[in-house]
Amino acid sequence: MTDRPDRTGGGPGYRELAAGQRAQLWIADAVTGRSELLLESGELLFEAPNWTLDGARLIVNGAGQLWSVPLDAPALTPIPLDGVPPLNNDHVLAPDGARIFVSATDWHIYEASLAGGPTRRITTADGLMHFLHGVSPDGERLAFIGLEPAAGGTAMRADVFTMSAGGGDYRRITDTDHPADGSEYSPDGRWLYFNTEQFTGHAQLARVPVEGGAPERLRRSDTVDWFPHLSPDGRRAAFVAFPPGTEGHPADLWVDIMTARTDDWPGATPVARIFGGQGSLNVNSWAPDSTRFAYVAYPGTRSAA
Structure with a gap:
């Protein structure tokens, strides 16, 4: 989930690089753990890579x-x-390889073509703020985080929902006062993987059956763990580990890009230590052959301090 946009309308509605900061697009080898710099920009703050189905583009x-x-x-x-407002960093490719679902700064989800052109809004004015994170393997359903006022209206609650990719048929999967985020389907379509604060009060990785139920904790750590992304073959996962005590998933921190075998989440190991966080790995960025994944770092003057 991206940061909530400013309700007052101030600012451009998207993140920008600080003075002296750069955005770097890296590709990590899932086997060796080595990373290679693919692209760097000192002008555009880009975020959240998706890998196309043909393996040719990010x-x-x-x-x-x-x-x-x-x-x-x-x-x-x-x-x-x-026909779409400015986008945030919650976007996921459809399984057909030709379409993409995107979240915009009006808190709605849209369907678009990777070739560009017209878009179609698929969420309704239901009182939720919608932040997309996953598409089912058959392309029939979407997983998103729905934000809504908590009881009393003094705070926001964030739960996992699913919905029809065509619009409607909302299903609430989690229902707690502990924020959840990053809900994504497993490649076999049986599970939703996400992070939640319900176990310890800070974000930890979990999964729940797509029909709902009691979440299963995947890893016990002092770090604040966000955005579990499974490889297409289901054998590996990547996620971001924020420092202990981090609230939310802010930008401009030293974080670890982690990988794990899905049969050994406690054995997760760091691939890279980067200056980043928000925007680095918000969505699934695995290559279709499951050998590599992409992430973004944001080095700059503050990272050297």
Whole structure:
């Protein structure tokens, strides 16, 4: 889930680089753990890479829109979308490889073509703020985080929901006062993986059957763990570990990009220590062959302090 946009309308509605800061797109080898820098920009703050089904491109967001990055000639090429507000970093590719579902700064979810063009809003004015994170393997349902006022209206609660990819048929999967985020389908379609504060009061990784039930904790750690993303073959996962005591998933911190075998979550190991956090690994960025994944770092003057 991205940071909630400013209700007052101030600012551009998307993140921007600080003076002297850069956005770096990295690709990590899931076997060796080595990372290779693919692209760097000192002008555009891009976020949240998705890997296309053909393995040829990465899709990121930046300045409120989508961008395509070909792997054979890395450069940022805009994907023009019509009829959608500025986008945030919650976007997921459809299993057909031709469409993408995106979240916008009006807190709604839209369907679009990776070729660009018209969009279609699929969420309704139901009192929720919608933050997309997953699409079922058959493309029939979406997993999203719904934000709504808690009892008394003094705070917001964040629960896991699913809905029809065509719109409607909302189903609440979690129902607690402990925030959840990053809800994503497993490749076999049986589970929703996410992070939740219900175990210890800080974000930990969990999964729950797609029909709902008691969440299963995957890993016990002092770090604040966010955004579990499973590889297409279901054998590996990547996630972000924030420092102990971190509240939410802020930007501009030293964080660890972690990998784990899905049969050994406690044995997770760091792939890279980066200056980043928000935007680095918000959505699934695995290559279709499950050998690599992408992430974003944001080094700059503050990271050297």
